[in-house]
Amino acid sequence: MLEKIGEGDFGIVYAMGDRVIKKYRVAGCIDHLILADLQATGCVPRLFKYQTDRYVVMERIGGETLDEVNPFDVIGETWEQGLRDVLHKIVAAGYLPTDLSFENVMLTFAWRV
Ligand SMILES: Nc1ncnc2c1ncn2[C@@H]1O[C@H](COP(=O)(O)OP(=O)(O)O)[C@@H](O)[C@H]1O
Ligand SMILES: [Mg+2]
Numbered sequence: 001m002l003e004k005i006g007e008g009d010f011g012i013v014y015a016m017g018d019r020v021i022k023k024y025r026v027a028g029c030i031d032h033l034i035l036a037d038l039q040a041t042g043c044v045p046r047l048f049k050y051q052t053d054r055y056v057v058m059e060r061i062g063g064e065t066l067d068e069v070n071p072f073d074v075i076g077e078t079w080e081q082g083l084r085d086v087l088h089k090i091v092a093a094g095y096l097p098t099d100l101s102f103e104n105v106m107l108t109f110a111w112r113v
Contacts, residue, residue, distance in 0.1 A: 006065075008103065019048060020060045032056045034095065041089040063109050067102035079111045 002014035002021070010029050011022040022031065032050035035058060039047060045058035083105065090097060097104075 015060060016057070018060050019057055021055050021057050023055045024053060027053045029053070038090065038093055038095070041093055043086045043089055061106045061108060063106045065103050066105045066107060069107050073113055074107060074111045075113055079107060
């Protein structure tokens with residue numbers, strides 16, 4: 001049995017060891033295309049496998065989404081700069097994040113105090 005670890009409007013995410021599988025809820029999701037394009041930035045999970053309109057398998061990020069993070073537990077200020085750097089890299093790669101929200105950004109445990 002796969003353990004469900006997250007969901008959003010576009011998919012349901014299940015843990016698979018050190019990877020996750022996101023099963024698309026709707027047709028036309030292009031996560032795999034965007035992930036492939038952004039691999040070199042190091043800001044997105046590694047992409048392993050996908051099937052158009054069905055699923056994408058990617059690296060499981062060991063961390064928490066920004067809405068789960070306790071601000072007192074993270075290394076102050078530097079992670080905000082880290083977030084700015086990530087946004088710069090994504091924009092430089094030709095993407096404008098239009099679905100930016102606390103659930104859509106993960107902070108790895110490396111940022112914990
Ligand atoms: N690679 C990942 N590693 C760990 N958790 C993830 C990963 N991808 C997604 N999640 C979790 O699943 C949730 C939903 O994933 P998301 O890609 O945002 O789906 P949607 O596009 O439907 O909003 C995220 O908010 C996060 O909690
Ligand atoms: Mg989401």
